Amino acid sequence: MLYRETGQFKTTYRADQAIFPILQDKIGVLAILAFAVFVVPFAADNYLLETILVPVLVFSLAAIGLNILTGYCGQLSLGTGGFMACGAFFSYKLATAFPDLNLILVFLLAGLGTSVVGVLFGLPSLRIKGFYLAVATLAAQFFLIWVFNKFGWWTNDSPSGVISAPPREVLGFVVTSSEAHPISKYLFLVVLVAVLALVAKNLVRSRIGRSWMAIRDMDIAAEIIGIRPLVAKLSAFAVSSFYIGIAGGLWAFIYTGSVEALAFQIDRSFQVLFMVILGGLGSILGSFLGAIFIVLLPIALNVTMLAIDPTFSVALVSDMEFMLFGALIIFFLIVEPHGLARLWQIGKEKLRLWPFPY
């Protein structure tokens, strides 16, 4: 009696439309959350918290953002890095200009600001699709990084171009800058990311989410049922950029503590895109799986290769990393475009039937 829905007859549409219709899933998610909040902070050491869990959480949020745009609405974007930079620099300007502004509000406002930028750069999507749109978002990427590099105003004229997050508190605990304790950083992120992931899940299972998916799957048919492509696409850009912007703010303020525009170059866009592809296009769960996978892979590779032969050079390890990524991306694009999330689902379906094969 591991994973069965037997006996869980849904007698109301409400029960059938619940966020986790299967009891085991609901218990599982609650258990993971409880574990993440009550056990992990005390069991994990600082290395695990700061080098693995914190970036996983920040990347998950960015991946959710890109997944909304690319996975749910079908608009390919290579501008993720640029939008993260917006979030980072908007947060910095807000936090330094208004030192008393609540930190959560700082991130939300920075997210909203990024939404506006996202919508502006999303306008071409009304005319162009696919490859051409990707090129347009690439232009956004380069333009935004150029803007943050070029004008000292964004860094409050820091000579190095680096911004350092000011220490800010939430509920009496410092969570930003190097003053923050890893446990505080982690707990703040867990709660914030869980809430935002829940919101994303709600959106994609509501009307707006269905309008995104309709545009993705067949835009002509979407229009004949009354969806305005303009509204659907730009709302996807807005919500997506909101998430990515907040992720950028969290990156600068909590993960690294100090950052320059170059941290958000095109590599970052690709990194998040790979998370979405590997994790699963059109899946919130997949965004988490992709983030975990891509943060862990280099670390795991490093450990195993050095365990095999301690004389392996750093360069070789990083070359291996690139090759492995490349192979995985190609594998997933060809064999399983719905990524790890789909593999997880297939696993669950097998488990549902287990041990009876039919």
Add this chain to the structure above:
Amino acid sequence: MVTAPRVFNEVLLEVRRISLSFGGVKALTDISFDIRKGEIRAIIGPNGAGKTSMLNVINGFYHPQEGEVIFKGETRRAMRPHKAAKQGIARTFQNVALFKGMSTLDNIMTGRLLKMRSNVLLQALYWGPNEREEIEHRAFCEEIIDFLEIQAIRKTPVGKLPYGLQKRVELARALAMEPELLLLDEPMAGMNVEEKEDMSRFILDVNDHFGTTIALIEHDMGVVMDLSDRVVVLDYGRKLADGTPDEVRSNQEVVDAYLGVAH
């Protein structure tokens, strides 16, 4: 079985002197006809006659160079399809146009989009008014699911369904819009006899049960004669005939142009 012809008086849609061309190709030339409230109106004609183009003009996909479309008393030449949807025109496509990555239920739910009111913030919270709205519309979609007998596939991604069922889901999505005018572009193309019978029954039931006015493109003359109240015949973009199935069938020009030759 011979029944007295049904009579319809109120004009729901009128197309007036429509001409449409693509570069040099004249798809439609000076076409006028009307569709009356409550009737099943067939549009027939050989391949390339301009039938699909006519539906595309009606629901705003194509903008004709000349002529106008009058729907519920409102005149227009060019409008976007989503506007037409808002005014109460739904349609299905000759080649199924479903949302392949979504389940049957979600596809049908998209048909309710224009009827849903929750704003984005409510949707983000889900709980409360948005949940009530989702459930209410879900219940409506379930009625259509029962009506079209597709209960067993409600959670199946439509991309995995056989063609015949996809056509049925597409009809379900159009019905979910509660349209006043339903445009069906070859709803039975590529179906076997049994599936055709089912689909014919559904079309009659929809017309009967919901009172929906239907414009139907169909090749199978038997089906057209059985289903439709009035028929308009197109050939090479021109209107060849317009009348009851019996009138059309006995029109010599139509027989020569269309009925005489096999399609």
